[in-house]
Amino acid sequence: MLKVTFAHMGNSYIPFRTLLSELGLDPVVPPPITRRTITLGLKLAPEFVCFPLKVNLGNYVEAIESGAECIFMAGGVGPCRFGYYGELQREILHQANYPVEFLVLEAPKTHWTELWDKIKRYVPKHRLVDLFNAARLAWLKAKALDDFDDLLNRIRPLEKWPGTTTKVQTAFYRALDEAGMIRDIHIVHQRGLEELRAIAITPDDSVLRIILLGEIYMVLEPQVNFQIERVLGEMGVEVSRTIYFARWVYETLFLSLVKPDWRKKYDLLAKPYLSNFVGGHGIETVAYTVKAAANNYHGVIELAPFTCMPEIVAMQVLPEVSRKLSIPVLSVIIDEHAAEAGVRTRLEAFIDLLKHRHWKNEADKRHFIRTG
Amino acid sequence: MKYYLGIDIGSVSTNIVFMNAQKELAAKLYIRSQGDPVGSVQRGLSQMAKTLKDFEIAGVGVTGSGRLLIGKLLGADLIKNEITAHAVACVHVMPEVQTVIEIGGQDSKLILIRDGIVSDFAMNTVCAAGTGSFLDQQAARLNLHVAELGEKAAKGRHPVRIAGRCAVFAESDMIHKQQMGHPLEDILAGLCNALVRNFINNLGKGKELKPPFIFQGGVAANLGIRRAFEEALGDRILVPEDYEVMGALGAALLVRDELLYQKKTTRFKGFQFINEPVTTSSFDCEGCANQCEVVELRQANILIACLGDRCNKWSQRVIEISEPNIQVG
Incomplete structure (x- = not known):
C-alpha cells in the first residue's frame, strides 16, 4: 500500500486519515507539530514565505521519517501565494534529497471529475463510487468536529472547573478518529455533544463574545496560534470562529461549482472598505468584522502569519472599519519569532479593554434609563 | 503605615513603588534588572525596606514581562499585563x-x-x-x-x-x-x-x-x-513626574482597588523572601506534543513556584495556600 501523508491543519487529520484509508491507501499522519517540526521546516524554507509553508515542510519531513512516500496537498489559484506552494514544496523537498511523490489537488474548475482523474492514478482498482463512500465518511467526521468545536467554544468560558472541556475535547477527538462506520461516527458525534452539554457551568449573561478570524491555517492550527481558542476560553471569553474546516471544504469544493456567486455576501459586506479580491480570506476578514459590529460582538481578533499578503491588505482597512463601526479589533501576527508571552500580554490587554468598554456601556445605558 | 506595593519587572529595569491608601506615592525605586529579575527584585525590596521604617504591606500588584515569575514568588494579589497597568496609572495622573x-x-x-x-x-x-x-x-x-x-x-x-x-x-x-x-x-x-x-x-x-x-x-x-x-x-x-515607574504605579492602583472592592487581605508572603537565594532550573516536558518549557524555582531546596506548563501537571506539585490569579478585566 502506498504510504501517503499530508500537512496538519488543526483537526483536519481526522477526516483525512479516514478518506485515505477508505481509498485503500496507507495514511501516515505526521507527528503533532512541535518545536522540532518548526525547526525542520525553517531549515528548508525561504525566510520570507509565510509561516504555514514552514510548518508544512516540517510536517512532511517528519512524516517521511515515519515512512511516507507520497504527499497529498491542496493547490489553488489567486493572489494568495498558497496556490504555488505545492510546486515550491515539491522543489524544496527534492532539492533536499527527499524523494517523495507529490500530488497537488486543485479545486475543480469545470467539472468535478477532474479531481478524480488525478487521484485515480494512485488507486487504479477503485471506482468513483468508492471515492464517494470515502468522502462521505470523511465529511461526516469533519462535520462532527465543526459542530463539536462550535458548541465547545460556547461552553468553555462558563465551565466551573477549568480544563474540563479540554479533557472532553481530547477524548472526543480520539473516539472520532477511531470510529470506522457511519453509525459509529453518528454515535460518537451525538455522545460528544451530550458530554459537552453535561459539563458543570456557571451561567453568566455578561460573558464577552469575540470573533476570531484571519488566515485559515493560523485560525485552525492550535499548535501555531498558541492555542488561542483555549486561552481565550479560559479567560472567560466566548470565541466564535469564522473558519471551520468542513464548511470551508463545502464552500470551496461544492458551492463554487453549483453556485459560483456564493462569495457575494462577503463582497457586499466588505465593499465599502475593500472592493477587490485580495486572495486568501482577506475579503472575509473585512466582511466578518463588519458583521461582528452589526451583531453586537464585543471585539474581533485577527490572526495572520508574518508576510501573509491577503491579511496584510485586510489589516490596512480594519482600523477604518473599527473606527466607523465602533468595534475593537486586535491584529496578531505570528511566525517562528513570535513569543507566547508577547501574544498573551496583548490578549490580556485586549480583553481588559473589552471588559472596561462593556462595563462603561452598561453604566451609560443605566444612566440613560434613569435620567431619561 | 500601610502601603500598597507595585512592581514592574521589565526587560531592562525593575521598578518598585510604595503607595498609600490615599493613592499617594510614598517611595519609588528604578533599578536595572541586568538579566536577573529575581535578584533585582530582592535587591530593590531590601533597599526600600531600609529607607521606609515601620510599615505594613496591604497588597502587592505586579506587572511587566516578569510578572508571572515574581508574582508567584512574592504571593502577589494581582498579576496584570503592562498595557492596562500603564493606562491606569496615566488616567490617574491625568484623567x-x-x-x-x-x-x-x-x-x-x-x-x-x-x-x-x-x-x-x-x-x-x-x-x-x-x-x-x-x-x-x-x-x-x-x-x-x-x-x-x-x-x-x-x-x-x-x-x-x-x-x-x-x-x-x-x-x-x-x-x-x-x-x-x-x-x-x-x-x-x-x-x-x-x-x-x-x-x-x-x-x-x-x-x-x-x-x-x-x-x-x-x-x-x-x-x-x-x-x-x-x-x-x-x-x-x-x-509625568514619575514617568519611569508608571507601570508599577498602575499595578499598585489596580491592586488597591481590587482588594478594597473584594474586601480581601493580602497574600503577600512577607519580606523573608528577600534574604533567601532562589535557584531556578528548567526542563522540557515530554508528556505531550506541547513540549512545554517548565521552569522550577526553589528556595532552600523547597519548590516554591513552577511556571510554563500548559496543563498544570507540574505546577500542581507546589503546595501553596493560595495561588495568585492572573486577572483579566
Whole structure:
C-alpha cells in the first residue's frame, strides 16, 4: 500500500486519515507539530514565505521519517501565494534529497471529475463510487468536529472547573478518529455533544463574545496560534470562529461549482472598505468584522502569519472599519519569532479593554434609563 | 503605615513603588534588572525596606514581562499585563489624557484612551529599534551616558536623516554620517527623529492620535526623543513626574482597588523572601506534543513556584495556600 501523508491543519487529520484509508491507501499522519517540526521546516524554507509553508515542510519531513512516500496537498489559484506552494514544496523537498511523490489537488474548475482523474492514478482498482463512500465518511467526521468545536467554544468560558472541556475535547477527538462506520461516527458525534452539554457551568449573561478570524491555517492550527481558542476560553471569553474546516471544504469544493456567486455576501459586506479580491480570506476578514459590529460582538481578533499578503491588505482597512463601526479589533501576527508571552500580554490587554468598554456601556445605558 | 506595593519587572529595569491608601506615592525605586529579575527584585525590596521604617504591606500588584515569575514568588494579589497597568496609572495622573506613548527597554506601546478607558493599543511586534536597549547601545558606542545622549540630541539644530527602520541599519547610517563630518548633535537629533518616525509609522498606523499626549517609560527621560515627538505630533508632550515607574504605579492602583472592592487581605508572603537565594532550573516536558518549557524555582531546596506548563501537571506539585490569579478585566 502506498504510504501517503499530508500537512496538519488543526483537526483536519481526522477526516483525512479516514478518506485515505477508505481509498485503500496507507495514511501516515505526521507527528503533532512541535518545536522540532518548526525547526525542520525553517531549515528548508525561504525566510520570507509565510509561516504555514514552514510548518508544512516540517510536517512532511517528519512524516517521511515515519515512512511516507507520497504527499497529498491542496493547490489553488489567486493572489494568495498558497496556490504555488505545492510546486515550491515539491522543489524544496527534492532539492533536499527527499524523494517523495507529490500530488497537488486543485479545486475543480469545470467539472468535478477532474479531481478524480488525478487521484485515480494512485488507486487504479477503485471506482468513483468508492471515492464517494470515502468522502462521505470523511465529511461526516469533519462535520462532527465543526459542530463539536462550535458548541465547545460556547461552553468553555462558563465551565466551573477549568480544563474540563479540554479533557472532553481530547477524548472526543480520539473516539472520532477511531470510529470506522457511519453509525459509529453518528454515535460518537451525538455522545460528544451530550458530554459537552453535561459539563458543570456557571451561567453568566455578561460573558464577552469575540470573533476570531484571519488566515485559515493560523485560525485552525492550535499548535501555531498558541492555542488561542483555549486561552481565550479560559479567560472567560466566548470565541466564535469564522473558519471551520468542513464548511470551508463545502464552500470551496461544492458551492463554487453549483453556485459560483456564493462569495457575494462577503463582497457586499466588505465593499465599502475593500472592493477587490485580495486572495486568501482577506475579503472575509473585512466582511466578518463588519458583521461582528452589526451583531453586537464585543471585539474581533485577527490572526495572520508574518508576510501573509491577503491579511496584510485586510489589516490596512480594519482600523477604518473599527473606527466607523465602533468595534475593537486586535491584529496578531505570528511566525517562528513570535513569543507566547508577547501574544498573551496583548490578549490580556485586549480583553481588559473589552471588559472596561462593556462595563462603561452598561453604566451609560443605566444612566440613560434613569435620567431619561 | 500601610502601603500598597507595585512592581514592574521589565526587560531592562525593575521598578518598585510604595503607595498609600490615599493613592499617594510614598517611595519609588528604578533599578536595572541586568538579566536577573529575581535578584533585582530582592535587591530593590531590601533597599526600600531600609529607607521606609515601620510599615505594613496591604497588597502587592505586579506587572511587566516578569510578572508571572515574581508574582508567584512574592504571593502577589494581582498579576496584570503592562498595557492596562500603564493606562491606569496615566488616567490617574491625568484623567483627560487621550494618547499614551510608552517606550521601555525592549518594547514600545501606544495606548489610546477615550473617556478614561483604553480604546485601542499597539505594541511593537517584530522590531525593537527605537526602544531603550538600542539607545543604550548607541550611547555606549559613542562613549556617552544615556542621559547625555538625549541632551546632546536636543541641541542638534539641523538633524540629519537617519534610516530608522532597522537598528542595525540605523547604526551603520550613523557611522556613515559621522565619517561625513556631521556634528554629533545633529546626528543624534536625526537618530531621535528617525526613531520617532518609526514609532509613529509602526504603531500609530491608521490610529487617531489626539492630544493631550503623555510620554512615559524609561526613554521619556530622553530630551531629544521628547522634542522629536513634539515636532512630529505638533503638540505638547507631557512627561509625568514619575514617568519611569508608571507601570508599577498602575499595578499598585489596580491592586488597591481590587482588594478594597473584594474586601480581601493580602497574600503577600512577607519580606523573608528577600534574604533567601532562589535557584531556578528548567526542563522540557515530554508528556505531550506541547513540549512545554517548565521552569522550577526553589528556595532552600523547597519548590516554591513552577511556571510554563500548559496543563498544570507540574505546577500542581507546589503546595501553596493560595495561588495568585492572573486577572483579566
